[in-house]
Amino acid sequence: MLARFGPYAILERLGQGGMCHVFRARHDEADHDCALKLLKEERRDDAAVRDLFITEADLALLLDHPNLVRTFDAGEVDGRYYISMELIEGGTLSQLLHQLSQRQVELPIDFTLFILTEILEGLQSLHTATGHTGRELGLIHRDVTPQNIFMSFDGRVILGDFGVALIQAYGDTEPGQVLGKLGYLAPEMVVMEEVDHRADLFAAGVVLFELLTGERLYAGASEEKVMADIADGKVPRPRKLNESIHKGLEAVVLQALARRPRDRFESAEAMVYALEPYWSKKVANPYAVSALLSSIYRDSAKEWREQRLSTKTTVDVPHGT
Numbered sequence: 126m127l128a129r130f131g132p133y134a135i136l137e138r139l140g141q142g143g144m145c146h147v148f149r150a151r152h153d154e155a156d157h158d159c160a161l162k163l164l165k166e167e168r169r170d171d172a173a174v175r176d177l178f179i180t181e182a183d184l185a186l187l188l189d190h191p192n193l194v195r196t197f198d199a200g201e202v203d204g205r206y207y208i209s210m211e212l213i214e215g216g217t218l219s220q221l222l223h224q225l226s227q228r229q230v231e232l233p234i235d236f237t238l239f240i241l242t243e244i245l246e247g248l249q250s251l252h253t254a255t256g257h258t259g260r261e262l263g264l265i266h267r268d269v270t271p272q273n274i275f276m277s278f279d280g281r282v283i284l285g286d287f288g289v290a291l292i293q294a295y296g297d298t299e300p301g302q303v304l305g306k307l308g309y310l311a312p313e314m315v316v317m318e319e320v321d322h323r324a325d326l327f328a329a330g331v332v333l334f335e336l337l338t339g340e341r342l343y344a345g346a347s348e349e350k351v352m353a354d355i356a357d358g359k360v361p362r363p364r365k366l367n368e369s370i371h372k373g374l375e376a377v378v379l380q381a382l383a384r385r386p387r388d389r390f391e392s393a394e395a396m397v398y399a400l401e402p403y404w405s406k407k408v409a410n411p412y413a414v415s416a417l418l419s420s421i422y423r424d425s426a427k428e429w430r431e432q433r434l435s436t437k438t439t440v441d442v443p444h445g446t
Contacts, residue, residue, distance in 0.1 A: 131202035133161055133209070144168055144178060149212060152198075159197060162208040169205055182208045184262065188254055192247030194275070194285040213285070214429045215278045215418055218332075219271035224421045234369075236417070237336040238400050239409035243282035244274055245329060245400075249393040251284075252322040265320065269328035270309045271335075278418055278429045280411025307351055308343040312384055315355045323386040326396055330381025330389075337378065338366035358384030374403040 128135055133150040139160060140147045150161035168174045182199035185208060189195070195211040216224075218240065225232055248269070254262050268286055275283045311327035313320050334342045342360065345351040360382045363375045370378075377399045383389045390396040419426040 130161065130163065130205075130207065133159075133207075135161070141165075144174055150209075152209070158212050160210045160212045162210060164206040166205065175206065178206050178208075182206070184264070185210070187256065187262070188251065190247055190250035191281065192243050192283055193250060194283055211283075213275045213277050213281075213283055214425075215276045216422060217272055218274035218276065221276060221418070221421065222271060222336075231339065232336060233409070234337065234374075235404040235409035236413070237333070238374075238404035239406075239414070240274065240276070240282050241329060241333050241336075242397050242400055242404075244269065244284050244332075245326075245393040245397045247284040248322075248325050248329065249397070252325070252393060265322050266325045266328075267314075267320075268306060268309070269325050269332065270306045271332060272306070274332070276414055276418060278415060278422075278426045280413070280415035280418075282414065307348060308341065310355060311386070312355050312358050313386060315352050321386060322392070323389045326381055326389050326393060327383075327386075329393070329396070330378055333381065334360070334363060334378055337370055337374070338363050340366055342382075371403055374400075377403075 130148075130150070132153045134153070136149040136151060136158065138146065139149055145162045145164055148161045148163065149158050151158050164175065164178045182196070185196040186199060194213070196208060197211070198209040200207060222232065248266060251264050251266055254264055256262055266284065269284070273284060273286045275285050277283065309328040309331045311320070311324035312318075314324055331342050334340075343351050343354055345354060360379060363378050364370050364372070377396070380399070381389055381396060390399065
């Protein structure tokens with residue numbers, strides 16, 4: 126494994142995908158770690174892959190919202206391209222749900238709606254993002270899932286992994302190719318109809334349904350069965366699975382999961398407003414999320430806090446390295 130990459134010290138490997146390796150790293154002029162995404166050596170001579178990676182970097186640098194993963198820097202060192210991104214210390218919603226399940230504890234509805242509201246705020250920013258000329262980019266995330274919803278030890282809720290959104294924005298998929306995790310795809314994506322930002326609202330609705338009911342909305346014995354169920358558009362009433370759900374909240378879930386995009390909420394912001402009456406910011410807020418994560422990931426949270434206390438100042442990774 127690389128010990129260094131340009132001005133970055135490589136600390137550990139975090140994972141990899143088809144195009145990239147991802148490392149925990151630290152810039153020489155910063156006092157905090159970052160997630161360093163490196164284009165694989167064997168892919169850098171592939172012009173299509175290289176251009177795609179550069180496009181992802183360019184677009185990611187345009188996104189700036191507290192509920193979206195932040196990109197610090199991007200560029201090239203000795204012919205190898207990289208993206209330096211915010212490293213979220215905490216866990217994913219999927220991991221949190223697994224931990225709660227092991228403890229036989231349910232996520233309170235207030236926490237559920239706070240998390241969804243934060244993700245919708247991020248989606249609103251993504252959907253309305255503009256380029257340097259002010260033109261809307263028309264971005265759609267296309268992969269809103271519990272695995273891509275991150276929660277940090279300081280109580281933030283952050284939507285990550287824009288790869289699918291940024292790839293699709295520049296038309297780099299093959300005809301008929303479906304991107305995203307199957308159980309969270311909107312019907313129009315499955316049947317190859319025109320897709321817009323309301324596909325993300327459908328995915329948010331799937332996440333909301335599953336958090337409120339404790340049941341997967343689309344889980345079949347085969348991919349064909351799941352795709353058929355999604356295309357069919359039939360959704361069970363959440364209150365049949367959890368009677369404690371308010372009737373008004375059930376209506377919000379069902380509208381988000383409408384088969385036709387025009388029957389869903391017009392925007393992520395509109396869905397935020399629809400959820401507002403059903404949860405309390407006094408119960409669920411960043412402080413409460415921080416406390417929850419600290420109780421679940423006690424050792425990791427303690428280590429993170431001790432590290433923060435030992436750091437008096439924070440210097441962002443400089444741009445244009």
